Amino acid sequence: QKEVEQDPGPLSVPEGAIVSLNCTYSNSAFQYFMWYRQYSRKGPELLMYTYSSGNKEDGRFTAQVDKSSKYISLFIRDSQPSDSATYLCAMSKGSGGGADGLTFGKGTHLIIQP
Amino acid sequence: EAGVTQSPTHLIKTRGQQATLRCSPISGHTSVYWYQQALGLGLQFLLWYDEGEERNRGNFPPRFSGRQFPNYSSELNVNALELEDSALYLCASSFSLNYGYTFGSGTRLTVV
Numbered sequence: 001q002k003e004v005e006q007d008p009g010p011l012s013v014p015e016g017a018i019v020s021l022n023c024t025y026s027n028s029a030f031q032y033f034m035w036y037r038q039y040s041r042k043g044p045e046l047l048m049y050t051y052s053s054g055n056k057e058d059g060r061f062t063a064q065v066d067k068s069s070k071y072i073s074l075f076i077r078d079s080q081p082s083d084s085a086t087y088l089c090a091m092s093k094g095s096g097g098g099a100d101g102l103t104f105g106k107g108t109h110l111i112i113q114p
Numbered sequence: 115e116a117g118v119t120q121s122p123t124h125l126i127k128t129r130g131q132q133a134t135l136r137c138s139p140i141s142g143h144t145s146v147y148w149y150q151q152a153l154g155l156g157l158q159f160l161l162w163y164d165e166g167e168e169r170n171r172g173n174f175p176p177r178f179s180g181r182q183f184p185n186y187s188s189e190l191n192v193n194a195l196e197l198e199d200s201a202l203y204l205c206a207s208s209f210s211l212n213y214g215y216t217f218g219s220g221t222r223l224t225v226v
Contacts, residue, residue, distance in 0.1 A: 034214055036217075041219070042219050042220075043118070043204050043206075043217030043218050043219045043220050044157070044204070044217045045217070046214040046215065046216070049214045088156075088157070090157075100159070100170065101147060101149070101159025101160075101162060101170070101172060102157070102159065102215070103159075104156050104157040104158075105156065106154075106155070106156035107156065
């Protein structure tokens with residue numbers, strides 16, 4: 001079993017829809033959870049950063065962490081064609097991710113249809 | 115503010131050769147991380163440098179090595195290149211103990 005599982009997609013939704021992206025993980029030592037967005041031929045861009053369980057909202061994005069279920073989600077409201085990208089979940093045991101680096105999911109390819 | 119810059123953008127090498135990749139972190143960031151993004155494997159942690167020292171490495175053989183210079187820029191060296199080393203190599207920087215990373219756009223290494 002891989003440490004972080006993420007459905008690769010592609011996930012195709014119409015413009016304006018609510019998008020739900022998810023990851024599951026197996027290592028209960030993970031405390032910090034991140035979502036990155038990666039456009040083609042670009043490096044990942046940090047979208048959301050959360051610590052432990054709970055919700056965090058930033059504009060159209062909401063990150064949700066359920067440590068009891070080892071499940072994290074990213075919701076995108078009022079999706080736009082510019083949101084089309086690969087979304088990567090990442091997690092770490094330490095705040096800076098330094099000691100063991102970040103553990104990434106393989107990413108979900110999201111397509112927003114105009 | 116300039117982001118994380120990586121050079122070269124693309125690199126083509128022959129199996130058995132050595133590759134050198136370079137990274138300049140965001141000004142003020144002292145930590146540099148290297149990741150490999152190979153097709154179908156996702157991002158894999160390679161190396162972490164902080165204040166000029168290698169602090170940790172991922173599950174990669176010793177032919178992957180690097181260093182961090184006094185200005186905090188970093189270099190990744192891959193010796194004895196193998197075909198499976200073909201990947202996007204991403205550098206990221208952070209201010210120590212800060213959250214998340216800022217990634218560069220990567221160097222696409224192709225081994226033929």
